[in-house]
Amino acid sequence: MEASQFKSNQYVKFCPGCGDHAICMALQKAMAEVGVPTHETVVISGIGCSSRMPHYLNTYGFNTIHGRGGAIATGVKTSHPELSVWQMTGDGDCLAIGGNHFIHEIRRNVDLNICLFNNRIYGLTKGQYSPTSPKGFVSKSSPFGTVERPFIPTELVLGARGTFFARTLDVDMPTTVNCMVQAHEHKGASVIECLVNCVIFNNGTHNWIADREMRAEHSIILKHGEKMIFGKEKDKGLALDYSQGLIPQIIVVPADDERVLTHDATMQDPTLHRMLAMMGAEGDTSLPIALGVIRDVAAESYDEAVNQQINEVRDKSKAKTFDQLTATLEQWEI
């Protein structure tokens, strides 16, 4: 299929320069690559800039209410597992008002592709700090800086026993498309944290990795089965250092060091995935931030299990219709 088939007739109204434009194009490309027809693709969103996305995709779409996209998407996918269901959400929609639905869709492992647009700000309400804004962040609702500790989305996903986590950058189209395609292929709740720039209210928040000059040094694109190599000259690698006490630390070593790790996204144990995903998460720039598919482990999906149980019970049961059901009641003639 072609990306153009997934383009709706609506004029895209994201601000000029907003990272969401790129994600929108990446989605259209990824959906074309995935190849599920438009009438079997569903895009659910809540409220916020990112939640405008369904309007620009020529699929079945539902732009719902603030925070509840996850629960509505759960209903769509569980009742109709044959559909390819995507959820568009932002750091406010997903991690503040929708936090409960987010952890539970992950815990249940509903087969959804969840694009979490993280611009670390509330854009549509014009500039308040969000649950991912760094501590001390100055915004209209925090004129003296926030005193709150932020969420790091990875920790929530892993804490909820997530089976798929990827991270992408708005300006890196190939990685974004690739992560989306893999999210679709993953059975279960796939979370893609898209680091996007809000050009109006939080311009440059991801610049230390997004900037063309710095990107290669400050980020690493993880690929399953490949060595963890990064840097402009592909001269650096990641390794584990066991010399600092009980807990190993990730360190940067020369690319040809034999200790350089090979990425295994399918490990059930989330320890290393968490360490990788936490690199750079708290403003430490000594390690590169991890992009690409960090975790992709197999587990039964909720929608599949629910439907399977219904089919099993139905197969075994003698009563399958209402009239057969009422016949099983204790009853008498009057």
Add this chain to the structure above:
Amino acid sequence: MQKQHVVVRFCGDSGDGMQLTGTMFSSLSAILGNEISTLPDFPAEIRAPQGTLGGVSGFQVQLGTGVYTPGDQADVIVAMNAAALKVCALGSKFNQKGAQWEEKESMFKRDAVIIVDTDSLSAKDLEKALYQTDNPFTELGIPESVQIIPVALTQLTKEALKDMGMDNKSVLKSRNMFALGLVCWLFNRPVDKAVSFLEGKFQKKPQLIAPNVKVLTDGFNYGQNLAMNIQTMNVEKSHELPKGTYTSIAGNKATAWGLIAAAEKCGKRLFLGSYPITPATDIMHELAARKDMGVMVVQAEDEIAGVCTAIGAAFAGDLAATSTSGPGLSLKGEAIGLAVMAELPLVVIDVQRGGPSTGLPTKTEQTDLMQAIYGRNGECPAVVLAASSSANCFDYAYEAAKIALENMTPVVLLTDTYLANGTGLWRIPQLSELPEIKPQGVLEEHKGQYNPALRDERGVRYWAYPGMDGYEHRNIGLERDAKLGTISTNPENHQQMVLARQAKIDQVANQIPLLQVQGNVDSDTLLIGWGSTEGHLHAAANELGCALAHFNYINPLPTNTEEVLRKYKRLVVCELNSGQFAGYLRSKFEGLHIEQYNEMTAQPFAVDRIVNFVKHSL
């Protein structure tokens, strides 16, 4: 002694099996041809300390002919312990020090018969139930006219089972069967019928049949050999019920089954998104067990997710429902607004309980009426129905699904604790006799140009859902353009859409039955009620010789409502709140003079109190 109807109350400790005993006696009576109406009354605590006043669990049934309610006060009481005796005698004053039997408070009549376990009136038992003296009957001031049958229930049960090799705990648990045997004797129930009923009941646990039958039979024989001057009673068989196959059903189960029938009738899958909440949870339990019918239940992470998963399933083409009680309805308000705005079919069941806030979770009230009609932001009309008996919860759940699917709207169905947990006789219908359900669909000519604002001549939008090729569209909770279905902030368009949403609900009035007046239609006085109070109001209207207009369709109202109301000189709206329906009617029909009878005790009405009010407030 021949009786048209009698009221029996089984009362004991939470662990004494009173609900089971009551249910069995009710079913047995129904099988023998009585009408029945039951009301369980259990404590809020899961397991209060044994023998205490807080742990008393009750089950009341009225049986006979012309039975509309579980009855106000009992003719027969079975009291399994000292605490139960006290609670029955003193009613709501049971924990007032020094309180004595009063006719208006007591759960039994002045000429009632009380079967009491004398083995459970020891000094220790009396102390636990906070008696001050060692003579409970005198202390409670139970009138002489009450006939007390003292029975050493515990001892006699032990005696009956001494050769069965059972442990003491199991033996004590069988006391309720001795009591049941006694009650069967008191009502001249053929003991063999009771025995065969027991055998059927314990089919899956055959080891329980012999001991239970033994205790029941011993109880029955004990009654027959009783050297007391007690008149046994014959209760008339029903001569009001239409012929048919009957069962006894609780409101929550009937509600669940109404949805199951509706789904099968229209060939849709039933999806329930719900979160546990008293007293609605049994609907979810019932549907979760009905995977054999293909029902899908998601026990969501919260009330909001309950309704939202249902909205997702509705968007995807299912018959979707959510079940809750008042606090849950508050939480679901915004999402129900989404379903109104997106014009999706959705059944919202609110089993009302005492409020506000956490309120009285196990008690009954009609206080969510305004919330159901208006409790959402913006002008947000939805259809509102109310069931009026445990059995007709089935019909109105079915009707709610039908209206939702045919009119692309949320429908709120109001029931309450009283209907949900109480049981009544239900004539079992065949699916083929139920009305057709024709869910809204799409037009072939819209293929390739469908949008979610397209409406039929009734003003109901067409329903396309994922999987339909050529009908892809984007639905929204934002205001939509009346023609294009896309986001619109145009002022005239908003006004047009507000009116369109209201008109869609208004036209549902053309699909519902006219309001029927019951009782003496030529009277000057019209009692008016809605929802679960129909039985009490019907009985009161009969006693008063006046007319009754009872509403099941709240929004929209039946088209002849105003015509009916203006015919009567005196209108008395009776409801278990401080006047919500009365206010609603006043807002709809100008210049009506409406009197109100309201109770805010979180208890069902008593027929006597309604009758007294109507007689004496003139």
